[in-house]
Amino acid sequence: MAGHVLVVEDEPNIIEAISFILSREGYRVDSHGNGVDAAEAVRARAPDLVILDAMLPGRSGYDILRELREDPQTAALPILMLTARGQTRDRDLAERAGASRFMTKPFSNAEVLEAVKALTRSTA
Amino acid sequence: MITTNALAAIALTYVMFLFTVAFVAERAARRGHVDWLRAPIVYTLSLSIYCTAWTFYGAVGSAVRGGFEYLTIYLGPSLVMIGWFWGLRKLVRIGRAQRITSIADLISSRYGKSNLLGVGVTLLAVIGTTPYIALQLQSVTLSVDVFAHPESDGSNQLMTAFWVAAGLSLFTVIFGTRNLDANERHHGVVMAIAVEAVVKLFALLAVGVFVVWGLMGGVSEALARVDASALGQWDVQGGRWVGLTMLSAAAFLCLPRMFQVMVVENDSDAQLRLAAWAFPLYMGLMSLFIVPIAVAGLDLLPAGANPDLFVLTVPLSQGQEGLAVLSFLGGFSSATSMVIVAAIALSTMVSNHIVMPVWLHLRRDAASFSGDVRHVVLLSRRLSIMGVLLLGYVYYALSGGGAALSAIGLVSFTGLAQILPALLGGIFWRGATRSGALAGIGIGFAIWMYALFLPSFGEGVILSRAVFETGPFGIAALHPHALFGLGGLDPLMHAVLWSLSLNTIAFFVASMVSFPSPIERLQGAQFVNADLAATGRRGWSGAAAQSEDLMVMAQRILGAREAQALFLREARKQGVSGLLPDPTPQFLEVLERELAGSVGAATAHAMVGQIVGSMRVSVEDLMAVADETAQMMEYSARLEAQSQELTRTARQLREANDKLTRLSVQKDAFLSQISHELRTPMTSIRAFSEIMRDSDALDPGQRAKYASIIHDETLRLTRLLDDLLDLSVLENGQVNLNIRRERLSDLLDRAVAAAAADEMGACIRIDRSTIAEQVVLETDVDRLGQVFINLIANARKYCDARDPALTITVTEDAGGLVIDFIDNGAGVSTEAQDVIFEKFSRVGDQKAGGAGLGLAICRQIMARLGGDIRYLPGQGGAAFRVIVPAALEQAAE
Incomplete structure (x- = not known):
């Protein structure tokens, strides 16, 4: 079993693409579509990895990330941050907020797969 | 017989004694022990300089020649003192309040600080006083001569007069210009004069007592002798009596030396109150034995003996050498005290109204001369003193010393009385103007010169003999002793009548037809209303209070720390312990300069003057203050406008900056948004195209779905680009x-x-x-x-x-x-x-x-x-x- 991945993303097409890529490799993929209750969703579903979009309706991805890092339950959870803005400032924000890995959209599928594998392996 | 040398030794010893008195008084004044120096009795005694050698020796001569007429010279001042006390008090108060330094200063200040009037009155005073000084030299010379040679020798007399003049100028220079007291007070000199007043009164009384009781054998016998003599019978000429009384009263007010002791040296009303009855009493005592001495002289001495010297010669003829020496000292006192004070008064006038204005005018280009002004003032005073005495000596030498003492005195009186209309008009009549004063004094002065002063040298000395015979150029109407055909009067009364009446008329007429300047108007109001102002005036007690006031003022202007530092520095410089320096002229100068840096020169001058009282705050000062204030207000208004401008500019800049910052933030946000909007569909397109490329095992349904996602997202991108271009064109471009x-x-x-x-x-x-x-x-x-x-x-x-x-x-x-x-x-x-x-x-x-x-x-x-x-x-x-x-x-x- 490769692991349970939760994709927090508001673009249905992107969720579908990531789901396809990861489930083909044996991951179980879940999704959550808005920022307001994303942190609760993470705690409730307890995934092995979270793919978190930086710009979500209702709440910033960085905020959610910070909250998860402060919670002992999720402090060590591997989180892959995705951003569509791609400025260095965003990378800094992500690192400071505690992202395990940071990726700029558009990404290559192989890249995402490789990152997910690396992050799940290190915690497994 | 007392030798000339012995007499010289006595005179010198007496002078040394006076030096000591003056020196001690001066030292006491410096230490601030001024109470006894300001005692009313000292003031009253100092007024006795009215009684000069003329009075001491000349009154007897006058009595011999004109009977009781000599009394008019005592009567005039007594009437002024008793009957006109309120007027005198007003004059003295004006002098104090306005810090008047001389009669020329008073006239000049009253008439709008007119320099021309100052110079005119100064010249009049110098010319009018010169015969008077000559008179003193003459009396001393005559008295010395009495002891030395019964047969007089002209050259020897001139030498004596010269040395007396030189000695007096030395004394006056030493005590009259010791320090530049801003108040023009001379405590040492005044004290010496008070002592001399006692000496001359004592001497004259001693001679009188000797004559009445020693020679005549009692009061009743003396009166009988007087009745029996020619003196008792001579009639009184009413007109001449009134004229002489008025003239002496006028001179009492206008003589520069009288003005000096009465107004300039005055400290308080109390001094004047005592003098009001004590001074007439003094003069009564001085005049008490004149007639008996005259009668005794006529009886005892050979016919043709000079009656002006009876006070000396009567005791001498009786072998009373001690009494004669005392009498000589009395006469010497009378002469010297007059010369000293007159020289001080005249030198102040000459220096303030002629020398200093000229010097300042010449030095106007020099940037700073504050340092040496003091020395220049002192030097000019000293030279003026010597000049005045030199003039007196020259007059004495020219006039030949032959004229009767009282005649010379009356020439002076008449000259100085020309100031009276302008003086009285100035303090009682607000309508009096500068033009009126100039016209009156000018006309009076001219008539006096022509009808009295120049003729007094004698026929043929200055005015030719022909002028006295037929009038100038044969015009009888301009005869110096019968102007406009008015003959038959004695020359003195003739000159008094014409000069004073035309003077007064010119003064009134010119005042009424001329228009006073604002400064004249204000000065006039201040002088005429002096009594109102005087009641509110606060006296100041001693130097410490002044320094304290100065400190309070300086702290307000300079700030406490700086003011204290300045005062401390100056106190150290003066060698005074404590924080407060003495308000010396040097210190005031420094302080004024410091203050001027903050508030402007005119304001600083006015403020320091107000506190020290040494300088009057004149209308010119006030106007200069107003000018400065206006400038400062304008300047501060400009500053304020500039600062508002700056504030406005700063606000505009801040707003512009805020706007730019906002725009920059907006631009960043905009780019960031565009990036997001572009990358999101691209992410889907890339992900699904990779899936379709890499996965062979896609079922046709999936493949179709992914292809349509790619298609939709491409449309979305296109739409976005369209919108962006559209917006860009609408916002910036030409539509x-x-x-x-x-x-x-x-x-x-x-x-x-x-x-x-x-x-x-x-x-x-x-x-x-x-x-x-x-x-x-x-x-x-x-x-x-x-x-x-x-x-x-x-x-x-x-x-x-x-x-x-x-x-x-x-x-x-x-x-x-x-x-x-x-x-x-x-x-x-x-x-x-x-x-x-x-x-x-x-x-x-x-x-x-x-x-x-x-x-x-x-x-x-x-x-x-x-x-x-x-x-x-x-x-x-x-x-x-x-x-x-x-x-x-x-x-x-």
């Missing part, structure tokens, strides 16, 4: 409007159809008012249509009602055609209403496909079309109002 005519209903039909073509969003019912829509518009209908499409599409996307409906109403309004789009949804939140027209703002959280540029574009379009689009709050659902300007609509009809 070419394609103006066409179209009916509003047709335009709305097309818009509804276009909006419905978009597959996104729910179906919505649209209510329209077809009648109102029958308006023809002339505008860029494609752009306007774009706005309508956007609004209808938004309603489809965002209306959250269960049964969504959009109502489009059209109304006409003064502002134009108003088209409202109102749906039945929840509407837009208040916060969102503010940002709804901004780029990339989306209503609500839901993803509705657009990039959030639609309303921003609408706003730009409406602005380009000259209309407006705005959100209508409070309509239930989301409500937008589009306004198409009236001009276009009118044109459409």
